[in-house]
Amino acid sequence: MPLIAAxxxxxxxxxxxxxxxxxxxxxxxxxxxxxxxxxxxYNTFITNNTTQxxxxxxxxxxxxxxxxxxxxxERFLQLESLEQANKVFQKAIEADRLIGVHGLDMLVQAANxxxxxxx
Numbered sequence: 184m185p186l187i188a189a190x191x192x193x194x195x196x197x198x199x200x201x202x203x204x205x206x207x208x209x210x211x212x213x214x215x216x217x218x219x220x221x222x223x224x225y226n227t228f229i230t231n232n233t234t235q236x237x238x239x240x241x242x243x244x245x246x247x248x249x250x251x252x253x254x255x256x257e258r259f260l261q262l263e264s265l266e267q268a269n270k271v272f273q274k275a276i277e278a279d280r281l282i283g284v285h286g287l288d289m290l291v292q293a294a295n296x297x298x299x300x301x302x
Contacts, residue, residue: 189221190228197225249275 186199193214200207200218208215247255252275259268 187222188225189218190225192216192220192224195224195228 187202189198189200190196191198191209191212191214193216194209194212196209196211198207198209198211198221200221202218202222204218206215206217207221252271256268256271256275259265259271
């Protein structure tokens with residue numbers, strides 16, 4: 184009778200269920216649930232979160248913070264992919280509108296990419 188991870192079908196709280204029982208009651212909201220549905224609810228939640236995380240890491244979907252964008256731009260510069268570096272630095276400038284130490288540095292790097300690619 185090991186407990187299995189599940190998610191309440193009503194409130195979405197993480198719960199532990201005994202898969203030998205057909206039904207149970209959520210300890211968080213008091214709602215009755217069918218065990219199989221609660222386990223499926225958990226598996227769907229895990230699958231969706233994993234897929235979103237992989238998509239973000241592989242394809243760059245989802246917003247990145249300013250430091251991540253700067254790091255990406257610098258990696259493109261190291262790879263001598265100037266057009267990509269320029270796009271990333273422009274995105275960082277537009278996303279943050281930060282005109283401080285980081286913002287000025289990005290403006291200079293983006294301008295250098297444009298100048299070099301036009302030569």
